[in-house]
Amino acid sequence: MELIVEKNSHIKVSLMVFILFFLYAKGFSYQLTTAKLCEDIVNGQPKYSSVVFPYSIKKIYCYTLFDQIEKETFIYHQWYFKDKLVAKIKLKLKPPVWATFSRIYIRETDIGPWRVEIVDENGNLIHILRFSVVK
Amino acid sequence: MNKLLNIIFSTITVKDVLDILINSYILFRIYVLFYGTAIFRALIGLVLLFVCQRFSSYTGLVMTSYIMQGIITVALFVIIIGFRHELRGILQTKKIGDIFWRVKIKRIKKSNLHDLIESVFSLSEKKVGALIVIPGKNSVNPFVSGGTKIDSLIRQELIESIFMSKGPLHDGAIILEDGKIKKAGVVLPLSEKEDLPAYYGTRHRAALGLSEVCDALVILVSEERGTVSIAIGGEIFQIYDKKDLHLILNSHLGDTAKNKSNKDYISYSFAAIICFLIVSVVWFTFTRGQTSFASLNVPVEIMKRSSNVEIVSTTPNIIKLTLTGPRVILRSITKNDVDLFVKLKDQEPGTYLYDITEKNISLPPGIKVVKIDPSRIRIKLDKITTKLLPVQVDWVGKLQKDVLITDVRVLPDKVHVIGPKTLLKSISTIYTEKVIVDDINKSGEISVGLKLDPALRVKEQVKRIKVKYFVKKKEEP
Numbered sequence: 001m002e003l004i005v006e007k008n009s010h011i012k013v014s015l016m017v018f019i020l021f022f023l024y025a026k027g028f029s030y031q032l033t034t035a036k037l038c039e040d041i042v043n044g045q046p047k048y049s050s051v052v053f054p055y056s057i058k059k060i061y062c063y064t065l066f067d068q069i070e071k072e073t074f075i076y077h078q079w080y081f082k083d084k085l086v087a088k089i090k091l092k093l094k095p096p097v098w099a100t101f102s103r104i105y106i107r108e109t110d111i112g113p114w115r116v117e118i119v120d121e122n123g124n125l126i127h128i129l130r131f132s133v134v135k
Numbered sequence: 136m137n138k139l140l141n142i143i144f145s146t147i148t149v150k151d152v153l154d155i156l157i158n159s160y161i162l163f164r165i166y167v168l169f170y171g172t173a174i175f176r177a178l179i180g181l182v183l184l185f186v187c188q189r190f191s192s193y194t195g196l197v198m199t200s201y202i203m204q205g206i207i208t209v210a211l212f213v214i215i216i217g218f219r220h221e222l223r224g225i226l227q228t229k230k231i232g233d234i235f236w237r238v239k240i241k242r243i244k245k246s247n248l249h250d251l252i253e254s255v256f257s258l259s260e261k262k263v264g265a266l267i268v269i270p271g272k273n274s275v276n277p278f279v280s281g282g283t284k285i286d287s288l289i290r291q292e293l294i295e296s297i298f299m300s301k302g303p304l305h306d307g308a309i310i311l312e313d314g315k316i317k318k319a320g321v322v323l324p325l326s327e328k329e330d331l332p333a334y335y336g337t338r339h340r341a342a343l344g345l346s347e348v349c350d351a352l353v354i355l356v357s358e359e360r361g362t363v364s365i366a367i368g369g370e371i372f373q374i375y376d377k378k379d380l381h382l383i384l385n386s387h388l389g390d391t392a393k394n395k396s397n398k399d400y401i402s403y404s405f406a407a408i409i410c411f412l413i414v415s416v417v418w419f420t421f422t423r424g425q426t427s428f429a430s431l432n433v434p435v436e437i438m439k440r441s442s443n444v445e446i447v448s449t450t451p452n453i454i455k456l457t458l459t460g461p462r463v464i465l466r467s468i469t470k471n472d473v474d475l476f477v478k479l480k481d482q483e484p485g486t487y488l489y490d491i492t493e494k495n496i497s498l499p500p501g502i503k504v505v506k507i508d509p510s511r512i513r514i515k516l517d518k519i520t521t522k523l524l525p526v527q528v529d530w531v532g533k534l535q536k537d538v539l540i541t542d543v544r545v546l547p548d549k550v551h552v553i554g555p556k557t558l559l560k561s562i563s564t565i566y567t568e569k570v571i572v573d574d575i576n577k578s579g580e581i582s583v584g585l586k587l588d589p590a591l592r593v594k595e596q597v598k599r600i601k602v603k604y605f606v607k608k609k610e611e612p
Contacts, residue, residue: 048609052530052540052572083563113529113566130543130564132530134572 030073030093034065035118037131041101051131055111061103062116062129069095075126077102078117081110106133155411155418162410164235167403173348174218181210189420220277220348247289247314248384252377254294255354255363264338264358265298266308266323269387271350275310278348282307282321289316298356308341308353324348326369334359335371342366352387354380427462428505430455431469433496435512436476444484445555445590447515454491457506464501472499477512484518484556517555521594524552524565528602529586532571539607540575546601550585551594558590567600578606 038046038061039053046063053060062077072094079087079102089102102116116129169175188203215222251267258265268275283304287293289311297319298305307320326343335343342353346366353366363374365383374380432453437446454475458465474497477489491510498504526545534540550565567583582599 048539049541050539051543052534054534080563083561111531113527113564115527115564128525130525130527132528134530135533 030066030069032064032118032126033067034063034099035127035129036063037061037116037129038063044099046101053106053131053133054135055106055108055133057106059103059105060131060133061101062118063099063101064091064118064127065097065099066093067097069093069098071095074121075100076117076119076121076123078119079104080115080117082112082114108135111135151418155414158418159407159411159414162414163407166406166410170406174214174222177210177214177218181207181214184210223277247311248381250289250291251294251311251354252380252384254291255356255380256377257291257295258298258356259361259363261299262358262361263295263298263356265294265354265356266338266342267294267354268308268310268321268323268345269352269354269384270310270312271352271387273349273351275345275349275351278324278345279308279310280322282310282318285309285316285319287316289314323353339364339366339371343369343371346370352384426459427465428457428459429465429468430457431473432456433470433473433475435491436474437479437514438476439479439516443519444516445519447517447555447558447590448513449515450513451509452512454512455506455508456496456504457508458498458502459505460499460502464499468499468502473497477514479514479516484516486513486515488513517557519553520556520559521551521553522559522562523549524562525549526585526600527564527566528583529566529569530572531569532573534572535576537609538572538576539609540572540604541607542605544603546603547595547597550597552587552591553594554588554591558588562588562591567602570602575604575606579604 036046036049037051037053039048039050039057039059041047041061041063046061049063062079064075064077066075072092074090074092077087077089077091078085079089087102087104091100091102092098093100110133113132114130116131117125118127118129119125165178166175169178184203184207188200188207191199191203255265255267268279285297293316294309297309297316304320308323309319310317310321323341324344325337325340326347328343331340331343336357336359338355338358342355342364343366345351345353347369350368355364355366355371356362357364363380364371365374365380366372367387374383432455435449435452435454437449439446456473456475458468458473475491475495476497477491477495479487489512491507491512493504496504496507526548528543528545530540545567552559552562552565566586568586570581570583580601580603582601584599585593585597587593
């Protein structure tokens with residue numbers, strides 16, 4: 001009888017380990033609901049969302065909104081100018097819903113194609129936003 | 136030796152053959168027009184001087200060569216000035232074609248010879264002095280003076296009556312030309328020779344004088360002794376019978392008899408061959424003898440056997456070659472005539488150094504490489520792979536102040552790009568050609584091409600990318 005109980009407990013332990021491993025492998029999930037590039041952030045909301053920005057506005061914001069955040073974590077906004085990484089900004093996410101943004105300053109020398117890669121803490125790509133800076 | 140001949144003859148073009156033929160014909164015409172005249176002898180002397188000059192130049196006798204050059208220049212002027220009458224006589228020929236293609240210019244028809252010979256010997260029997268001029272190839276007009284124009288057919292009676300009469304015409308010479316008696320009572324130049332026989336009178340001196348300055352033949356009948364003589368080329372020969380005179384006249388006028396004609400034909404053919412050979416030798420001396428140097432920038436061509444690797448870079452890709460060879464060929468040579476190629480042995484990705492030697496260079500025959508700069512090139516090979524890359528629009532220009540381009544959709548938004556592995560590794564986006572935003576004020580759609588590195592190509596048959604853009608005014612909520 002004891003032997004049978006022992007056997008069942010082994011199964012339960014194995015099942016628990018498997019569930020824990022599955023949850024770890026899956027990671028703490030969150031959902032990106034909004035990702036926008038904009039000229040400004042007003043009252044926590046993106047203003048003048050666009051994909052082409054004149055360098056005269058001096059600043060560009062990348063706004064991201066997440067929900068279903070299970071646990072505090074962080075993400076990165078990686079800014080690339082012509083395939084060259086120029087800024088990597090670490091941003092915190094808190095459960096259950098969190099909006100966050102990063103910004104860069106632009107000059108005339110920054111005219112050209114850009115992209116922002118939104119990646120998780122492990123470097124996994126979540127989303128890409130593409131834009132251009134013009135005169 | 137065979138190789139050298141091959142090099143020389145393989146570089147001859149149709150243009151060169153034409154060049155040789157034209158100059159050969161010019162030389163042949165000079166021979167035909169001037170042969171037997173004093174000019175011809177002067178020209179022979181000039182040619183000998185030229186040969187001496189070339190020889191001294193070739194052997195490095197600098198001063199001799201310069202002096203020869205000076206003498207040739209002066210000699211040319213002397214010939215032109217000294218023989219101006221003869222030259223004018225040739226150039227004043229009635230038919231311009233005579234200068235270019237006629238072999239013999241006949242001054243008198245052969246049908247008239249009988250009357251002429253009969254009259255000469257008739258005058259001889261009667262001891263009546265006579266001077267009859269039969270021009271050769273050149274005109275006698277520059278050397279004679281006076282005379283009365285007759286322009287009559289050659290008839291025995293007429294010739295005899297001119298010389299037998301006591302009128303003013305009997306004392307001069309008659310000129311026979313174009314089957315006619317052109318002039319009578321013509322005054323001939325007197326010879327200034329001092330070693331002439333004592334029995335030579337003024338008539339002899341006149342006949343000799345004209346024959347010294349031109350190629351005319353002068354028939355002379357002595358008044359004192361009744362002898363018949365001919366003066367030609369500065370000499371006098373006595374003629375004893377009609378047959379001899381007939382032969383000499385035929386020879387002077389150009390015999391139409393078959394054997395004689397054939398002889399002339401062979402003689403001229405031989406002269407033409409000699410002219411061709413002389414011109415060919417001179418042509419080769421000029422064009423192939425003088426060597427020179429030239430430098431040329433030639434692009435490097437890489438020949439690879441495998442399609443799995445791509446040439447990423449060749450450093451440098453242009454090589455400066457210093458070449459030597461005949462000046463004429465060097466002058467006309469361009470980088471298109473020279474191939475500089477490297478056959479790749481290595482087929483694996485990597486960087487390789489190759490030495491450029493003469494074996495890598497293909498040159499026109501007769502040309503050699505003296506220097507290769509630089510003589511070593513660096514070739515970078517890479518493996519060919521495919522990568523799926525997103526397409527991004529490259530916006531340029533000045534955006535209108537109140538315009539917001541809120542969204543862009545690209546179709547296709549990704550393309551498979553084929554190219555060198557290391558190059559593709561550094562690329563994460565493929566950009567479109569530049570799209571100008573200046574005039575954009577409302578949503579629309581455009582079609583643009585892709586801007587690719589020359590080493591890359593798109594796998595799909597994608598020529599144009601559709602770009603759909605959405606515009607919003609800033610005033611709008």
